[in-house]
Amino acid sequence: MHPHFLLALTPLLLLTSIAHAADCDNAIDQATMNQCAAQQNKAADKELNVLYQQITNRLKSTPDSKKLLVGAQRSWVAFRDAECKFSSAGVEGGSAYPLIYSNCVTELTKARVQTFKNYLKCQEGDLSCPVPGA
Template sequence: MEAVMRWLFVILLVALPVPAGAQDCDEAETTLAMGVCLQDALAAADAELNLTYRLAMEQLGENELPAVATSLKQAQRAWITYRDLACASERALYAGGSMAGIARTGCLLRLTTERVTGLSEFLPN
């Protein structure tokens, strides 16, 4: 029953609309507006990432695959290091400029969204 409730929660989370601030990011005209939009979208993506990772780890535990769970945990830690370094390098392209933060946050959003897709492979269809 608990597993069913978790999957219902995932379905509801995916079906929820994107936060209002994140919907108009392409139309934002100032770096402040872009930053707010991207931060909202990143917060939603990060919540989805954390939920997907937790469910994947639970799924591996339920299927008694501790070696896969250990490997995934190590991969997730390595991915976080990669993400932070990759996005720091994108920010560095704009060092001292007003777009530095936007570049970093956009990078974090892009990589987080990609990682959610990758982690979803560990979930049942």
């Protein structure tokens, strides 16, 4: 095959994969469902990382609290991964495993996102909140 022909096909292939990935609401095959679950997982993880950065920035003046957050987050990641490995063990090795595992990670990540959002909404003087207000 001529190299220019392959280059000419590249935009078409990219458009096809983008269009295919964009139709998560109507995904009917396992590969597409797995891909969509991975995209949702990536989006939740990105949101979590943004919030984590905001919290660590607020904790700059309290290094002990920041250290506790880092430890808690590492433990949470270990828990999340272990929990999702356990909860998807029934389909391990099967074509649905990526979907089941990714959905678990996404759901737990969304719950952690909500926890972080709550931390960022702490009111001045709230002694039960570990993150100082902005």
